[in-house]
Amino acid sequence: MNLRGAGVSPGIGLGAAYVLTGAVPEPAVGSTYEGPPEPERERAVAALRQVAGELEARGNRAGGEAKEILKAQALIAEDPGLVVGVKALIDERIAAPRAVYQAFAKYRDMLASAGGYLGERVADLDDIRDRVIARLTGHPLPAPPPDRGTGEPYVLIAIDLAPADTALLSKDVVAAFVTEGGGPTSHTAILSRAMGVPAVVACPGATEIPPGTRVLVDGNTGEVRLEPTEFDVARHVSANDARRQRMTTGGPGRTRDGYLVQLLANIGGPDDLDGALAAGAEGVGLYRTEFLFLGRPDAPSVAEQEQVYRAALAAFPGGRVVVRTLDAGADKPLAFLPPAAPEPNPALGERGLRLFEKYPKVMDAQLEALSVAAAVDRAGAVRAGTAAAELQVMAPMVATAQEAKWFADACHARGLPQAGVMIEIPAAVLRAESLVTVVDFVSIGTNDLAQYAFAADRQSGALGSLQDPWQPALLDLVAMTATAAADNGKPCGVCGESAADPAMACVFVGLGVTTLSMGAAALPAVRTGLGAHTLDQCQLAAQAARGASTAAHARAAARSHLPGLVPLGV
Missing domain, CATH: 1.10.274.10 (PtsI, HPr-binding domain)
Incomplete structure (x- = not known):
């Protein structure tokens, strides 16, 4: 018996099914207490x-x-x-x-x-x-079994998985994750990739698997096979090994005919820098800075921020480090700011750059810290006779050219020469021609761009097909942005997790994207996929994908022009 979902973390997992069931019951309506x-x-x-x-x-x-x-x-x-x-x-x-x-x-x-x-x-x-x-x-919480250090790793199956339950697990304990909900950018997907554990999400019927059933999970193809034969296991393992053997872990990103495409890492904090270096990242394409600001009563000082930014610059001498300014607000309130007024739809409210416009002192301090970090890094490079890192700063949640110019002017006034913006709102794509003229670069966040363009919650398994980065309409939005950037001589990157798919990476390059950023674990596979194809092949794949009518057809059409990729099937 086979089930199929969306493969979101590559690899093969094999083990007995542990189905996470049960829930904390809803407290009774009308329940009261005695005493004061x-x-x-x-x-x-x-x-x-x-x-x-x-x-x-x-x-x-x-x-x-x-x-x-x-x-x-x-x-x-x-x-x-x-x-x-x-x-x-x-x-x-x-x-x-x-x-x-x-x-x-x-x-x-x-x-x-x-x-x-x-x-x-x-x-x-x-x-x-x-x-x-x-x-x-006093009701017990459903939770994964405790790690006793013995036995075969199990396959953890659930409707959805809580980060608190999965964060401390490892591939020595869990062979794979399978969920009925979630999507490619859900927390299950993010954490499984970080842990190196194969995962399949949006898999209907997964929780109906009888506990203890031997399950094979292919995080490359999204297949979940029950009671696989030894021949089944051997086929999947062989295909996965072929993928791994073809991976290139070092050197610059480039196509087979030498067209350079910088391959960068998405970073959530200082702890991720070592993994990015080990995977051969050429720099940082998205440094999320929220960890500095959340969960504290006072804003971080300029000195505290500067130290963190300087460490990232020092890790990539001569490389590119793209720092995203604070993306707070909405579900990430800042305790040191006044409580936000209730909003009918906070997802479309005061967050990202909009919060900076309301509290400019927070942005001023962050830009000052970035400016100091860059100056210290340059001075150190001169003393050491090495190249300094190239710091680029970008703002999230930008909708108009006016907003982009306001941010770019603020960066330039602080001595930060490379100021850019995230492209994650459809309005920014529609007016990309005027927007790219006032900034130094743009970076496309495909995850948010897809959910705003399709009005599809990226956490909803039922809407997973609309969150598929192969949707031709999303590829059109990427192409529009990349074309506007190229026409004005500006770099255009992609920092959404969709860049972690080697086939999609080739398509992005074919659409005119100049840099790709992703979780560090995906870098070797993407480097290998690009190196197996010419720029012409990437452009043909992109053209074929945009001409398709569905996401599935787009993916198949693109791969028909990318023969150097390991086949999806096994």
Whole structure:
């Protein structure tokens, strides 16, 4: 028997199915408590704080992408507005567990209706809520089995997986992940790639697999095979080995005929730099800076920020380091700023550059720290007789040329010569010709661009087909941006996770993209895929993909022009 979903982390996993079932029950409607309200309020607040502390501790132990994700979740658990809401409900004689449930429901409904950037947080919000309720009621939480250090790694299967449960697992314990929900940019996908564990998401029927069933998971093709024969296993392993053997782990990114395409790494914090270097990254294409700002009562100082940025520059002498300025707001509020006014759709509200326009001092401090870091790096390079890193700074959530110019002018005034913007809003694509004339480079965030263009929450497994980066309409948006950039002599990169697919990387190059950035683990496969094809082949593949009517047809059409890739089938 076979199931099929979306392969989001490459490799082959084989093991007994462990199906994560059960849930923390909803507290009864109308449940009340006895005695004065103060002890009940204190009990609820203590549970919220304990869950927040546990999430942050797990993130610190896990490091990397997991640290950023769990730190953001811890911040949600201690959100002042949420705490006030819980207390108010308790004052109405509602018992603490039910008060927590109802307070979270308000936020949950808001996020679910928002979709897109915020909608992907609904599953995380449910997990935080359930953890708090479990502490208040003593109900056990569904969780992966403890690691006893013995036996074959298991295949973990669930409707969706909470980052708090998966962050501390490893491929020595888990052979693969399979979920019914999620998408290519879900937290399951992000963490599985960071861990090097094969994963398949958006796989209908996965939780119906009987526990203990021997399962083969192919994270390359999305196939989930039940009770595979030894011949099945050998075929999949052989195909996966062929992919790995063809990977090139070093050297510059280039096509077979020598067309250079810089291959860069997406970085979530300092802990990711070593992995990027080991994978042969030529620099950093997306340095997320949120970890410096979230979950703290005061803004980070210029000196603290400068030290972090300088470390990234020092890691890539002569290379490119693209730093994205703070992308906060929405579901990532900053404790040191006044609480945001309620918004009917926060996903489309004050976040990213829009937050900077409201609080320019935060941006001024970040740009000052980046400017100092670049100056120190240049001085050090001169003393050492080496090349300094090229620092580029870009802003998220930019919709208009006016916004882009405002940011670029602020960067240039700080002595930062390379100022760019993220292209993740369709309006920015439609007016790309005027936008690229006021900045020094652009970088396309395909994940957000897809969910805004298709009105499709990227966390929703039911809408996974619309989040498929092979959608011809999304390729059209990439082509429009790359063409506008090229016509004006400006670089155009892609920093969405779609660049981690070697076939898609070739198509992006064929569309005119000049740099590609991705999770470090994907760099060898992409370098190998590019090196197996000429620029003409990449352009033909891009043209064929754009001419297709569906994502599946686009992928097949592109691959027909890319014979150097290992076939998808086994």
